Amino acid sequence: MRCWVGKPGDSRRFTVYTAKWCGACKTQVPMIQDLARRNGFEVELVDVDDLGVQKRVQHVRFVPYIEYLGLEIGYDEFLEVIRGGAEGEGSG
16 A cells, blocks of 8 residues: 555545546546545546546556555555545555
């Protein structure tokens, strides 16, 4: 498990980078949103093709791309977080 860092208010929020043209996003993002919201998390969606966010998305290498506390996480880590496995400080 990772050692999560970030602001205290951020611990209930995910940022998911997506794109309208992304087929995987069309199926995975609604599931991510549903799971997160059912477990009390907020989800911010950022479209990587939106010209207003180009500087913000320079680090995104693929979509859908999930961030938690400023770190890229995979789907398994996302599930771990929403199930309570990454609350507070862990090690990893």
